[in-house]
C-alpha cells in the first residue's frame with residue numbers, strides 16, 4: 033500500500049498540514065479536486081488511469097478504497113488527514129463507505145483527460161496481462 037506520511041505542523045491552536053511538490057510528492061501537481069457530500073451507499077471510481085498519478089487525502093471523515101493492480105486486490109480505509117494514499121497508473125480503484133463528513137482531496141499529476149481513463153474492467157485486465 034502506497035501511503036504517504038504528511039507532516040503535521042500544528043500547535044495548540046490546531047492542526048495544519050502542508051503538502052509540497054518534490055518533497056511530499058514526486059510529481060508536479062497540475063490539478064486538485066475534492067469529493068464531499070457523497071450520498072450514503074454510493075460507490076464510485078470504477079476506473080484506472082493510463083498515466084495519471086494521484087495522492088488522495090481524507091482531510092475530513094473517512095472512506096474506503098479498493099485497489100486492484102490486476103493481480104492483487106487490497107482495501108484500505110482512509111481516516112487520517114496525516115496519511116495520503118498514492119494511486120499509481122494502472123490501478124483499478126473504487127471508493128465506498130464514505131462517512132457523511134468525508135472530504136477527500138485529490139492532488140493529480142495532470143489535467144482532466146477522459147482519454148487517460150480505463151473505465152471498463154475487462155479492458156483493464158486485458159491491458160495488464162499484455
Ligand code: TYD
Nearest residue numbers: 063064065067075076077078079143144145
Ligand atoms: P467521475 O470520473 O465519474 O468520478 P469518479 O470516477 O470519482 O466516480 O467524475 C464525475 C464527473 O466529473 C465526470 O463527468 C467527469 C468530471 N470530472 C472533471 O470534469 N474533472 C475532474 O477533474 C474530475 C475528477 C471529474
